[in-house]
Amino acid sequence: MTDVARLHRELVARVLGGDATAPREARRAAFDNAGLDEPTRTLVEKVADRSYSVTDEDVAAARAAGFSEDQIFELMVCAAVGAADRQYNSAMAALAEATGRR
C-alpha cells in the first residue's frame, strides 16, 4: 500500500495548506487540537476526542462567534484528520518498535 502514504500526505497537505476559508493558523490549531479559543476549542476537542458528544449547540456557538458554515466545516475536518493522523503515527511507531525487536 505505498499509495496510502502518498494519499495520506496529500490529504493532510490539502486540509492544512490548501485554499480554504478558515485561516491556515486556525486550521493548524484545529488539526493539533491545541491553541484555539472558545467556542471552537470545545467543538474541536469534542471532534478529536469524543466525536459522539458533538451537539447542534456546539456548532451554533461557533456560528454565533462569527465563523461561517464553511469555516466550521473546515475546522471540524482538520480536527478529525489531525486526531486520526496522531493515532496512525503512534501505531506505525509501535509497529516499527515491535518488528525491530524481533
Add this chain to the structure above:
Amino acid sequence: MRPAVLDSGHRLSARALFAVIRLMTRQPVVDAVKLAFYRKDFYGAGPLTNEAMRGPSQWSVGERELMAAFVAKANECPFCIAAHSATSGLWYGDDAKVAATLADLDTAHIDEPLRATLRVLGKLSREHSVEGDDIRPVLDAGATAAQIEDALAVSLAFNITARLANAFDFDLASPAAMTAGAKHLLKRGYG
C-alpha cells in the same frame, strides 16, 4: 447534517448526480455520499479510503469492511457501524458473523490474526495511541507486518470518517438504503 451547508451547499454537478442516485436506487442520498461530494478539493478522502479498503492487501475486502465496522464501534458511530456491518456482511454472506464479532470479539468465529488485529484497532481508536507491547501479540497471532500496516490504513480512514459522521450528525439511513449503499461499495468502492 450540521453545518447545514453539507445538506444544501453542493455545486450543480453534485446535485445532478444526487438526483440520478435517487432515481436509480429509489432511496434518499445517504449523508456519507453528501459529505464525499462536498468540496472534494478540500476534504476528498475518497481515494485514501479506497486504497485502504480496495487496494492490494493480504486482507480480504470483507475483513477490511469488518475492521471499518469495528473502528466505527470504538468511535461510537451508529451510521458507520450500520454501513460497514452491512457491507462486510454482504461480502461474507453472513451478517451474523459480523454482528457476533462486534458483540464479543473474544468468542467470535474469526481467524486469530484478524481477532488480534481488531483488538489493537479497538484500543487505538478508543485510547488514541498504542505501543510496541500492543503490536507484538498481533505478530504472535500470525499477522504479518504488512497486514498490520494495511489494517492501520483502514483505521486511519475510518477514524477520520467515523469522527466526521458523528460530528456532522449523519442520519442513520433505512436498512434498504444501507443495503443499497453496501452493494454500491462492493461494486464500485469509495471512488
